[in-house]
Amino acid sequence: MPYSKPKDDFTIIAARSRLLALEMKHGFIDCVHLFLAILKETCLAGKYLQAIDAEVLDKQIRDLYPANGTQTIKDDFALTVWAERTVKHAYTIARINEQRSINSIHLLLAILSFEDKTITGPVERAGILIEDITEDYFKKKIKKFSAPFDVIRAKTYNKVEIFLLEITGKKIKKTQQIYETAVALYYYYQFEDVIKICETGLSLSPDDLYLKDLIACGKYKSGDYQSALKLIDELIENRPDSDNINYEVTKAYIYDIIGSHDKSAIILDKLLAMNPDDKELLNHKGFNLSKQEQYTESIPFFEKAIAMDATASFTLNNLGFSKFKLGDVNGAMALIDKSLALHKGNAYAYKNKGIILMEQGNNEDALQNFDFALKFGYTEKYGDEVLQLIKQIN
Numbered sequence: 001m002p003y004s005k006p007k008d009d010f011t012i013i014a015a016r017s018r019l020l021a022l023e024m025k026h027g028f029i030d031c032v033h034l035f036l037a038i039l040k041e042t043c044l045a046g047k048y049l050q051a052i053d054a055e056v057l058d059k060q061i062r063d064l065y066p067a068n069g070t071q072t073i074k075d076d077f078a079l080t081v082w083a084e085r086t087v088k089h090a091y092t093i094a095r096i097n098e099q100r101s102i103n104s105i106h107l108l109l110a111i112l113s114f115e116d117k118t119i120t121g122p123v124e125r126a127g128i129l130i131e132d133i134t135e136d137y138f139k140k141k142i143k144k145f146s147a148p149f150d151v152i153r154a155k156t157y158n159k160v161e162i163f164l165l166e167i168t169g170k171k172i173k174k175t176q177q178i179y180e181t182a183v184a185l186y187y188y189y190q191f192e193d194v195i196k197i198c199e200t201g202l203s204l205s206p207d208d209l210y211l212k213d214l215i216a217c218g219k220y221k222s223g224d225y226q227s228a229l230k231l232i233d234e235l236i237e238n239r240p241d242s243d244n245i246n247y248e249v250t251k252a253y254i255y256d257i258i259g260s261h262d263k264s265a266i267i268l269d270k271l272l273a274m275n276p277d278d279k280e281l282l283n284h285k286g287f288n289l290s291k292q293e294q295y296t297e298s299i300p301f302f303e304k305a306i307a308m309d310a311t312a313s314f315t316l317n318n319l320g321f322s323k324f325k326l327g328d329v330n331g332a333m334a335l336i337d338k339s340l341a342l343h344k345g346n347a348y349a350y351k352n353k354g355i356i357l358m359e360q361g362n363n364e365d366a367l368q369n370f371d372f373a374l375k376f377g378y379t380e381k382y383g384d385e386v387l388q389l390i391k392q393i394n
Contacts, residue, residue, distance in 0.1 A: 127344025147185055178200060181197055185197065228250075354367070
């Protein structure tokens with residue numbers, strides 16, 4: 001019998017993703033197919049994903065993408081732009097560790113470097129972090145990888161350059177190229193570059209609302225809340241009404257982050273009057289009340305949201321903290337523990353649990369929870385409160 005060379009790890013995943021696309025009657029291979037193949041095959045990356053249910057994700061992908069492909073086993077399947085970019089990114093990641101070929105771990109890291117909620121949602125809930133994978137596999141912590149493509153150089157277009165681009169008919173195309181690059185960078189969490197490139201675009205097209213929208217998002221994600229609010233107000237004034245609800249929600253969230261809870265309350269009351277059964281708004285209103293120490297008033301909003309979605313981990317955590325403030329310590333801990341069981345990456349829940357433990361005099365376990373809060377990005381998302389709490393103990 002002739003010798004048969006065993007397939008390498010990446011080839012197995014590539015082949016399985018093709019079969020998944022065929023089985024689902026999709027005419028393409030996307031990152032979701034690659035990720036699902038990693039979950040379903042025996043491969044190097046599989047050990048990092050044991051907390052994720054492959055069948056749940058399988059069903060979700062089938063629901064999201066229509067089964068209208070007509071390809072057969074003999075046909076080729078094209079990679080989507082994002083999937084092709086992800087495979088190329090995997091090679092870049094491999095070279096960081098001086099490896100020439102890629103395997104499923106490099107591919108997984110490339111997939112997790114890109115924000116696709118179908119994938120990043122279950123990964124975050126499972127508490128899986130890029131830095132844990134890189135520390136285990138590369139023996140060094142890497143939190144984030146650079147985007148896998150060349151970034152347009154930031155610059156300011158002068159009047160002569162703008163005139164030349166206009167008369168040659170290239171201005172619109174150049175603005176579109178800038179916008180598409182900025183969108184891609186946003187999905188790769190490169191918010192500072194998003195802002196710089198969009199500002200380049202605005203020097204070319206000062207009234208482009210799509211570029212201003214991306215800058216506002218980048219400022220918000222980077223913690224420059226005052227600049228974000230200013231841009232959001234401009235967008236609310238100039239963009240269609242259909243976009244304004246999302247802008248108003250973001251404004252309310254920013255106001256709560258910066259402590260302007262009264263301004264947030266005005267927005268939330270207006271939005272809830274129009275959408276009284278929106279579970280996200282109900283949770284946000286409860287949170288807004290709790291930040292004003294109106295814990296009793298916050299509870300009905302949290303409970304209504306949970307009645308609509310019993311797996312709402314952030315709402316369960318918020319309800320737990322209100323109950324703690326009202327003296328129900330056992331009930332509070334049960335709710336926060338349930339929140340963390342549903343979403344192991346919930347930094348806010350770790351902070352709240354740490355506060356309860358600290359107030360009970362259990363500083364060792366409190367510090368452990370504060371460390372988890374930091375690990376899952378509390379400072380980047382919400383501010384320095386956890387660092388201050390750690391200082392109180394130390």
